[in-house]
Amino acid sequence: xxxxxxxxxxxxxxxxxxxxxxxxxxxxxxxxxxxxxxxxxxxxxxxxxxxxxxxxxxxxxxxxxxxxxxxxxxxxxxxxxxxxxxxxxxxxxxxxxxxxxxxxxxxxxxxxxxxxxxxxxxxxxxxxxxxxxxxxxxxxxxxxxxxxxxxxxxxxxxxxxxxxxxxxxxxxxxxxxxxxxxxxxxxxxxxxxxxxxxxxxxxxxxxxxxxxxxxxxxxxxxxxxxxxxxxxxxxxxxxxxxxxxxxxxxxxxxxxxxxxxxxxxxxxxxxxxxxxxxxxxxxxxxxxxxxxxxxxxxxxxxxxxxxxxxxxxxxxxxxxxxxxxxxxxxxxxxxxxxxxxxxxxxxxxxxxxxxxxxxxxxxxxxxxxxxxxxxxxxxxxxxxxxxxxxxxxxxxxxxxxxxxxxxxxxxxxxxxxxxxxxxxxxxxxxxxxxxxxxxxxxxxxxxxxxxxxxxxxxxxxxxxxxxxxxxxxxxxxxxxxxxxxxxxxxxxxxxxxxxxxxxxxxxxxxxxxxxxxxxxxxxxxxxxxxxxxxxxxxxxxxxxxxxxxxxxxxxxxxxxxxxxxxxxxxxxxxxxxxxxxxxxxxxx
Ligand SMILES: [Zn+2]
Numbered sequence: 001x002x003x004x005x006x007x008x009x010x011x012x013x014x015x016x017x018x019x020x021x022x023x024x025x026x027x028x029x030x031x032x033x034x035x036x037x038x039x040x041x042x043x044x045x046x047x048x049x050x051x052x053x054x055x056x057x058x059x060x061x062x063x064x065x066x067x068x069x070x071x072x073x074x075x076x077x078x079x080x081x082x083x084x085x086x087x088x089x090x091x092x093x094x095x096x097x098x099x100x101x102x103x104x105x106x107x108x109x110x111x112x113x114x115x116x117x118x119x120x121x122x123x124x125x126x127x128x129x130x131x132x133x134x135x136x137x138x139x140x141x142x143x144x145x146x147x148x149x150x151x152x153x154x155x156x157x158x159x160x161x162x163x164x165x166x167x168x169x170x171x172x173x174x175x176x177x178x179x180x181x182x183x184x185x186x187x188x189x190x191x192x193x194x195x196x197x198x199x200x201x202x203x204x205x206x207x208x209x210x211x212x213x214x215x216x217x218x219x220x221x222x223x224x225x226x227x228x229x230x231x232x233x234x235x236x237x238x239x240x241x242x243x244x245x246x247x248x249x250x251x252x253x254x255x256x257x258x259x260x261x262x263x264x265x266x267x268x269x270x271x272x273x274x275x276x277x278x279x280x281x282x283x284x285x286x287x288x289x290x291x292x293x294x295x296x297x298x299x300x301x302x303x304x305x306x307x308x309x310x311x312x313x314x315x316x317x318x319x320x321x322x323x324x325x326x327x328x329x330x331x332x333x334x335x336x337x338x339x340x341x342x343x344x345x346x347x348x349x350x351x352x353x354x355x356x357x358x359x360x361x362x363x364x365x366x367x368x369x370x371x372x373x374x375x376x377x378x379x380x381x382x383x384x385x386x387x388x389x390x391x392x393x394x395x396x397x398x399x400x401x402x403x404x405x406x407x408x409x410x411x412x413x414x415x416x417x418x419x420x421x422x423x424x425x426x427x428x429x430x431x432x433x434x435x436x437x438x439x440x441x442x443x444x445x446x447x448x449x450x451x452x453x454x455x456x457x458x459x460x461x462x463x464x465x466x467x468x469x470x471x472x473x474x475x476x477x478x479x480x481x482x483x484x485x486x487x488x489x490x491x492x493x494x495x496x497x498x499x500x501x502x503x504x505x506x507x508x509x510x511x512x513x514x515x516x517x518x519x520x521x522x523x524x525x526x527x528x529x530x531x532x533x534x535x536x537x538x539x540x541x542x543x544x545x546x547x548x549x550x551x552x553x554x555x556x557x558x559x560x561x562x563x564x565x566x567x568x569x570x571x572x573x574x575x576x577x578x579x580x581x582x583x584x585x586x587x588x
Contacts, residue, residue, distance in 0.1 A: 003084060003519070007096050009511045011084065014091040015068045017055045024075065039075060040064045040289070042323030051534060054473060055513045058534045065530025067515025070523065077239060077290070080519040081106045105233070112181045112234050115173060116203075116211040119183055122167045123155025123201040123214075132156035135200045138219040142262065143342055148269045152202065152243075157216055159198035182213065182229045196227060202261045204228075204235070204279060205245045207290075212240060215261055215279055226260070228280040238284040241291070242277040243268065250274035254297035254327075256353070257283065257315065258337060259308060263301070266338040270346035272353075275301075275337075283315040288322035298324045299356050304331035313366065316359050329356040360402045363389055368409055379410050383420055386410075391424035399425070449494075449528040458491035461556035464549040465495040469529075470537040471545065472502040472512050478542055479506025485550050489557050497521075498529055 018034060021027060027034040027050060038048035041062035050057045058065035064074060072083040088095050126132040127139075127149070135156030139149060148154075157163065165184055168177070175192050178184035184192045199216030206212045213229030229235050243264045247255060252274040258264050260277050267275035274295075278287055291298060298319050302308035312328055319326045329352050334340035341349050357365070367385050371378040386406040393399050399421055400414075407417035449455060456462035468485070471478050482503060487496030501520065502512045510516070514533050518526060538545075 003081075004096055005505070005508070005510050007093075008084070008516060011088055011091055011093060012055070012068060012511060012513050012515050014093070015087055016052070017057060017068050017071070018050055018052050020068050020087075020090075021050050021057055021071060038062060038064070042292070042321055049534065054533050055515065056530050056533050058530045063527050063531070064523075065528075065534070066518060066523075066526040067513055067530075069515045069518040070526045070530075073518065074523060075293075079105075079109075083518075108180070109233050111177065112232055113210045113212070115168065115177060115181045115183065116213065116234070118168065118171060119164060119181075119214070120153055120155060120201075120203040120211045122164060123157060123196075123203070124153055125155075126158055126163070127154060127156035127200070131158050134219060139200055142266075142338075143269075144265060145269060148265060151246075152265055152268075153205075153211075155201040155203070157194065157196035157199050157201050161193040161197065164194045164196070165192065180232065182232045182235070195229075199227065202242070202265075204240060204242055206240055207245055207248055209245060210234070213237075215242070217261065226280065237279050237281050239286045239290065240279070241287055242279050244276045244290070244294070247274045247276045248294045253295070254299055255291055255295040255324075256329075257298060257300050257302070259302050259311065260336075263337045266341050267301075267349070270341045270349065272346075272349070282311055283318055285318050285321070288315075288318040288324065291319070292322040292324050296323075296325060297327070299327045299329050299353060301329040301331070301337055301353075301356075303336045305335065308336075309366070313363070316363070320359070326359040327356040328359055328362040329353055330362075360389070360393065360398070361405060364402065364406055364409065373410055379412075383410055383412065383417065384424075387417070387420040387424040390421045391428050449531075454492075454494050454525065454528055456492050458556050458560065461491040461553050462495060464552035464556075465490045465492055465499065466532045466535065467537065467545060467549045468553075469495060469499050469502060469532055470535065471539060471542055471549075472499070472506055473514060473533050474537060474539050475542070476502075476506035476510065476512040478539070478546065479503050479512070481543060482546055483550065485553065489553055491553075491556060491560065494521075494525055494528070495532075 025036040025039050025048060027036040034050040035046040036048045037043050037046050038059040038061055040059060043061055047061040048059045055067050056065060057071060068087060069083050072078060072086055073080060085095050127135050139154060165178060178192060179186060183195055185195050186192045196214060196216040199218055202215040203211045204213040204215060213235035216227045218225055231237060242261055250273045254274060256267060256272055256275040258275055258277045264275045264277040300312045300315055302312050316326050334343055337349060364386055368382060371382040373379050373382060390399050390402050403417045403421050404414045407414045487500035490496035490499060498517060501517055505516060506512050514529055
């Protein structure tokens with residue numbers, strides 16, 4: 001059962017988009033709308049647009065858009081229900097009691113979270129019981145204090161097939177629940193057994209403080225060394241970082257990225273409380289976005305080996321794209337942070353941290369390593385590659401400073417280097433200009449949804465369909481003047497579905513803001529609908545507009561169905577020609 005319409009209406013009415021967005025984005029008023037720097041992608045000039053009279057936001061940079069509920073879903077990474085609950089709390093409204101399938105999803109999430117919490121408690125208890133002796137001595141042997149064990153809630157999974165299953169069954173959970181939560185696995189015969197056996201356990205806690213999954217480590221050299229929870233309705237490895245729940249409260253101002261649990265925990269214990277780790281995956285764009293909500297600076301502190309260097313190279317652009325200033329710590333005298341702190345103490349790590357290189361120097365170093373700079377031919381190639389890298393830096397000052405560093409390495413004058421960088425810069429600008437020209441020359445493709453799956457098959461009809469949707473958003477009262485047109489007659493299934501929802505709300509006297517759709521459409525779809533809603537439209541002569549739009553939609557539908565006869569044939573041929581032309585124009 002969906003949320004009661006009146007409740008959603010009240011919630012949306014009580015939540016002003018300018019106020020809400022203004023809490024996390026600095027907005028400047030221009031005319032009747034507001035502009036700010038987008039919270040979803042990194043930018044220095046504002047392309048994030050908030051339109052109060054339509055209660056929508058739309059970013060012209062990254063394409064994100066929607067209403068108040070979509071904004072919270074996107075910003076807090078929450079499902080629809082939870083975003084509504086958060087806004088309800090903010091507006092001082094009580095969430096209605098729910099039943100039915102979508103409430104079922106919410107219940108399922110809550111059930112898994114409760115199970116995870118109970119499992120974490122059991123693992124913790126076993127670590128401190130006789131059967132966990134081996135686990136405890138392993139963790140203590142790795143130098144973890146009693147206090148660290150407690151603050152990270154570390155635990156132990158006994159060397160049995162059904163320790164946790166027995167525990168959870170006694171608490172009323174069944175086989176289905178255990179598989180659902182990723183705590184058990186089933187074999188071919190359908191029998192289930194504990195996923196984690198004979199491992200020390202690291203609970204993964206999200207920024208809200210919920211246990212969303214586990215990592216388990218073996219205590220010897222057997223494989224896999226680490227076993228992580230699978231993705232479940234509450235856990236997604238590309239979106240969660242180990243220890244971020246603690247690191248987000250750090251006063252350090254810079255996040256330290258490590259490659260694993262043990263490095264992160266060792267750093268926290270040594271007083272570096274802003275360390276985090278990605279789990280069983282390399283850093284993703286989503287991780288970087290998540291980090292950018294809490295930090296402005298990041299230090300990559302990966303292992304010193306080839307794999308660590310490669311992983312750092314991949315992480316740099318992701319973090320930069322999310323707006324973080326990136327430095328790279330070069331591991332020296334040990335293979336990883338854990339080992340370094342054990343061997344040389346926290347101060348040694350602090351020194352490396354303070355010396356961590358700006359990512360540009362780091363990347364110059366990585367390029368330089370590939371060449372023998374004593375060889376003239378190789379030196380030239382190094383300078384060209386370095387110039388490529390430097391030409392991408394946004395400011396002239398940076399290009400000059402790092403150009404100087406590169407020149408020094410290769411033993412050429414800074415002036416020579418500058419000539420090389422300027423040349424690479426001119427090439428880059430020319431390429432970008434060409435790309436922009438191509439974009440400008442293809443106006444029809446700009447009207448298309450960004451996501452391929454949503455592409456319009458009939459642009460002319462889609463334009464008219466968009467018009468009807470805009471009119472409904474501007475004035476729910478217009479639903480009554482739209483006759484019997486239905487979404488199934490639309491050429492775009494997405495627009496048809498949106499129209500039906502809004503139209504039916506309008507007819508029932510409910511609000512028709514874009515946000516009323518947030519629960520039923522994906523975020524890509526909402527982004528596109530916000531784009532639709534942001535286009536100009538006037539209700540001044542709405543009767544005529546509605547008639548025109550409907551006539552276009554219907555004549556195009558007729559063409560598609562091939563039910564055109566007699567005199568209409570000429571008209572049909574003409575339309576087909578127009579469509580073909582539009583299609584050809586749209587090709588890049
Ligand atoms: Zn954006």
